[in-house]
Amino acid sequence: MSKFEPNLLIHEKSPYLLQHAHNPVRWYPWGPKAFKKARAEDKPVFLSIGYASCHWCHVMEEESFEDHEVAELLNKHFISIKVDREERPDIDSVYMSVCQAMTGSGGWPMSVFMTPDQKPFFAATYLPKTSRYQLTGLMDLLPRISLLWKQDRERLLKIGNEITDQLNTNRRPSENVSLSEDVPAQALAELKASFDKVNGGFGTAPKFPTPAVLLFLIHQYKLCGDKDSLFMAKHTLLCMYRGGIFDHIGGGFSRYSTDDRWLVPHFEKMLYDNALLLEAYGEAYACCKNSLFPEIVDAAVSYVLEELSHPDGGFYCSQDADSEGEEGKYYTFTQDEILHVLGEEKGSLFCRRYDITDRGNFEGKNIPNLLNHSVLPDDPEDLQEMKEALYLYRKKRTSLSTDKKILTSWNCLMISALTKASRIFGRKTFLYAAQKAESFLDKHLRKNDGRLFLRWCGEEAAYDGQLEDYAFYSLAMLSLYRSTFLEEYLKKAVQAADLMISLFFDREHGGFFLYSSESEALILRPKELYDGALPSGNSAALHVLSILSEITGRSIYRDCMDQTFSYFSADLSVHPSAYCYALTVLSSQFHPSRQLVITAKKESLPEEFLELLSRRQMTDLTVLVKTERNKDMLAAIAPFTKEYPVLPDKISCYLCRGRACQAPVFDAESLEALLKEAD
Template structure:
């Protein structure tokens, strides 16, 4: 017999629809029921591809004994953190404050008026591994609620008043080049010189850390920042965190070598990592990085794209109830597919042994494989060509496709789609690959058609024909990022128009006019127990950090002083907090780097499709110019459309019918050039850095 989750669209909630626990979705009905019964609420937050969520479901939520305790003593609520990140943010902050750690599944016990008094993550059914058992917790709490509810209500008031008091970000201090240096120095202290990445296991890719270091290298010169990036990019690719048979990255590595991943694959990681590898390629010209980015896109377009054009959210770590089963191999399985000789060659190269490197089986990896050559291929014996290795991979991929696949979370999230649109757009621009551009355009069209209300308000989630939940800050910020990247890929004026319109909506819905910064949820949404602002850049960059860089780039592109004013206020709002530990805010620091300047505005005036125009655009796109904006001004009606968005383009036209480049830097414009080599030389000239503080 099902419960109330059977009517939901979330894959995670539907996974629990047949539990004996009488689950409610987050709803007024649930809270009214708790008030009527005068009982506490058991809140469980997770997501459909979460390994420990599955474990807790098998051990406890499918168990009749646990269900009886919950149904008799609590009102139980299930929340998909990817659909309701607002709820997740609020109660995860409680867990971090009460226990010092967080993660999923998130377990909260709270009063009927949503005030928490107990928090944790995964609990086994009964005590084991020094972890208290769920049954013991539930029995103790239900007895205490009956005997002395005032004690728990008092705890809830105390927790709420301390955790939910609006966080005051320090505004003391300047964010300047010294802040960037401090972040770089912290990176150096945390850097793993042997295997790349930062800190110890578990290791997360955190691509914005690499993006920041590339910008720091571009600003300061020297090799150290660049070497941290290149070493990390190569070591991550070599590891088992990368799927060498089907492509794409898993969420994190459980060890320092990047060997054994937590096997779930998230759309956002693959979007941000594709961007990191593309920027690595732009900065160094190393073909390996271009190949990895293209392989990520192959994976996403093959396995993570809906027929309608949106991108799916994630793939599970588990299949057939076992973590990683889909991805691991024995030597015998390899040889069954490839034959003895080819199988032995593959096993030797990809570390497939009888002993195994993961619970007696093997994760294919290149950790100890030979070096890569200039073409981005492994340096192997003459007969082991790249084509030969690829033929083996293809056979193994076809064989693996016949296995039971991990669950795919097929909902479309506006925020994560924005990131993949940004990555594909950059790939289209840098690699000249129209397939990527078309996929990005189709995803934008899907969001604009399916994930907007009739009044234009963005929505957060689409699945099975239904769009729901007013979009959060991340949805607006990440989608705007995708739109301006897509403008620089195909120069369609509507992308910029949409980016500017959504930015205006974002300011109206989320901006804190009193203290600066953006709230996570809009002023028009359900009023939860608190309304937080997030600026920390964790596994994902924060909405505030992405919004800052968007505001700065759009202000430069359009010469809009109001957008620049908001960006300056945003930097001021968080300056003291970021200055204390800048390495925790590396995406935000990319905005600071942009604000410090110099920035370049590059305009190419020329005929669309003409050879000289294409050559100039390609020169600008191939170079690593993170603080440059690129505009295209063609003649005719298309040119007039972009002039409506960016009026100053009217003056920047072709000279003598030739493609003409205009470069402005530090608010001064150079003489226009029509010679391709002269333009390329100008792009490579070191920018003139004007040291100054940001925020006064």
């Protein structure tokens, strides 16, 4: 079970970590009680930040935190706090900045020593129990820090004040830079320079899927017709599928590849990676119609629904890389195992297809892959039966640990991905799964006033939603609205966006803070634009603002978007390829957009209209449907719609492009012709 599973280890109503045989350290949850206790006992604070699927978090847990000698030192001289970075990204972000400033790098597990006022004076990542090579061990470090706290405290307090002041100074707004089409063009040039023409992806090992980059490239092709952009995205998506980062037995993608060929993954599977890659494969398919992409998407969705789904519809965080203490044991096979499960004839065919040999391709065992085929072989008729047999075999052979936290932001990414995939691939079951997940969020993670919780676990919702929760939630609701045209989704999207602005937007300088004005204040209140494994909250917020400014016509969304771009303009100009998700919005600003308003007497559109709007995947098109029932609600959200009449006997379609509007048309065939004409 996950070492950072909150409801098993830390309970909010308990003063410290629930004690059990394997965890002698007295852990406290982050909060006023812990820091009050540190002041009362005159002790420094030891903060450990990790996450459920982190290999080195597990190593440090077993090596040090389950050790009674280490526990004795921590319990005697420190107040120890453990934080799951997925539950408290605000704390993680602040102290990651600290770690990077103090050491030049960062990562997990993160170890920070601080004053009871939360000011850090020492930071590191993994610390072994005892010193070895150039790594200082906890058994040496803890007594030294305790002694300094008692004998030279002023020095530690000075360090804490200086690093806090430095980080706050560094976050002051930079001078605004004028943003032009040159910025996306520069990002594209940077990506072309680092593109691996043979293996796909960017740079060298380790290789990450970087879905935000792939989505930017596809978007550039759609906007500008840049064929190199589409090739880079398509080639990377195909290479990842052929490699071991894709699970050819059970579907879904692992976290990243340790080599440059995508063969050997770090075997953990994350919900957000699979959500974003679903979107990338779907968007690429809409452009190039590669026949493999629907198969890849179906397999990935099947994995998520089978392995990461709560019975009531929410999605779990991740599955671990380790089985029985061995990384990849669950996913790898010997040749004899394949022959035993499938029989000699079918097993030999499977082994030839998926590079299964007696020697192995990973530590004497085999990761199934298709990298050795210059041309992919045709599927045998019974290939799916072979995969199902091996899937059942490996589930019985060993098990995986699943982190069963349900995070609002990650769930919203999967809702968006499923909804878009349902439109692109015509899979109604995907839309049903997305709607079921939305119902779960509505029941467990959304308050009556629209405010969001960050996570749900063990029948308990906890922590105030942060920027990415509101931004991704609004995008998920907009995606659901685009597929169903149910006004409840549009209403929720607008409510979340308005809360996002009121709780997170910096009205003085622009940009969105990571955590809410109503949340606990930390030593920093950061704003982030950098798109890592996940798009940043500010990048996602820009998408929300761009869409809603087009849908509603309300100036507040356009103004907040402009101010956010202005605040981050210097960062975007210096290294634009680090902000690809934001650049998809920026690049759209230099091209005319299209708005379609459809009015209809009945509550739902006829199937031919729904089919057309699903099939016509256009980057620059927003759609509103006005009916007799929703006209008042729509008028409040999008005041300009008051002028569009709902006719009793026909469906009316009004298309505008840029600042010019066309005469209305009244049937699906004429609407399709109008959309083609505007392409």
